[in-house]
Amino acid sequence: MYVWETLDRNVQKTAGAGSRLIETTNAFNPNEASIAQRTYEAAMEFGAKGILYDCREAVRDIDLKDESAVRAGVIDAYGDSHWVDVDGIVAAVMDPRTSAAVAYRFYLNNIQENADGWLVKTEWDACFDDGDDPILPGDQIAIGFDGSIRGDSTAIVGARLRDGKLFMLGLWENPRNPKQPDWEVDVLAVEAAVKRAFETYRVEWMYADPPYWQEAIGRWAIEYGDDRVYEYWTNKPMRMCEATERLHSAVAVGDVKHDGNPDLTRHMLNAVTREVPQGLLITKDSPRSRKKIDAAVCAILAFEARADAIADGRLQSKRRRVVGF
Incomplete structure (x- = not known):
């Protein structure tokens, strides 16, 4: 770029x-x-001057199992490129090892999302709340937290109880800068963000993934209430698969909102799916990928925390619990 x-x-x-x-x-x-x-x-879309855009695309949604349709699509996409090996391209598309996303994008020249992408961008975009109903101090929220120290990101995401609106409360990403080889997350900044969230909003439920942060999560439970702060181990596939599917379904049917935060959107759309015996989990597109998904994990935890808070009757709660020492 x-x-x-x-x-x-x-x-x-x-x-x-x-x-x-x-x-x-x-x-x-x-x-x-x-x-x-x-x-x-x-x-x-914007009609910018000075740009000549020339592109040939095959008809969309060709049946990739229909060889004659694939052949017609390849011929259509390549036009007068007479040097192209049509038979070879058709064979590549029909190869069962070729994913649908690769076939459409690289052989039929269709604009196409990854077949294993977790969310559909248009569906996520449709959940955007344009600001008519902003998150306000005092709103009842749930929180999802996923922490790292060096490699991955540390993120905090909130979800408003009454409508599931997702918003960022904090994000710390390794800049991958050769001049900062010893970069670590600013632990004090994370602690301050958590404190600010509890002081600003009525936090009814917080799910936090414990690795690297178990001691801090324990302190948060003492300070803010052990009926507010809970450990949530994301390495437990059954529970995580169910939570992942819940948010995915909510996005698909428009039963969740978000404030358009670009970092949250980036992490959500970076996530791809990985099938396990219990269902689907989200992961990075490759183990060494720089495309982070930690805020997406937090969104899953926040949305799950919201559901559990509502099930516990917190949405009808009129006052915040005061923890005394």
């Missing part, structure tokens, strides 16, 4: 002298917020 932005700036400065920038790419994945997507949207 940074290379493209540098090139684009230089071209813009010398456009009058005839400078041009050519972009060639496969069909983009709309979950990745790529340069290809930015160019497509600038040209096709």
Whole structure:
């Protein structure tokens, strides 16, 4: 992205002298917020001047098991590229090892999300609350917390009890900067964010994943109430699969909201699914991927905490419990 932005700036400065920038790419994945997507949207949705967008796509939703339909789609997508090995491409599409997302994007040139992506971007976008009903101090909320020390992110996500609206309470990400090889999360900042959340909102339920933070979670339970702060081990597949499916279903039917936070959206759309005997879990697209999903895990925990708080009658609670020492 940074290379493209540098090139684009230089071209813009010398456009009058005839400078041009050519972009060639496969069909983009709309979950990745790529340069290809930015160019497509600038040209096709916003009518930006100075961009010539030329693309051939096969008919969408071709039956990938129908060889004749696949062949027609390949011929359509490649147009007059007579040098293309149509038979080879058809064979690649029909190969059972080829995922649907790869077939559509790389062989039929369709804009396509990863087949194993957890959320559909359009469905997540449809859950956006444009600000008419903002989260306010004193609102009843539930919290999800997933902490790390060095490698992954540490995040805190809230969910308002009455409507499930998700919002970020804090995010600390390893910048992966060679100049900061010893980077660690600012533990004091995390502690302060948790304290601020409990002071600002009526936190009815908090689920926190214990690894690396078990001592801190214990202190939070003492300080804010052991009927408010609970450990939630995300490495227990049955429980986590059920919680993951609950939020996924809520997004699909529009039974959850979010405030449009770009970091939360990025983490939610980075998540891909992994099948286990108990169901589906979310994970990164590869073990060494820099595309973090920790805020998505927190959103799952926050949404689950909300459900349990409501089941416990907290939504009707008129006052906050006071913990004395």
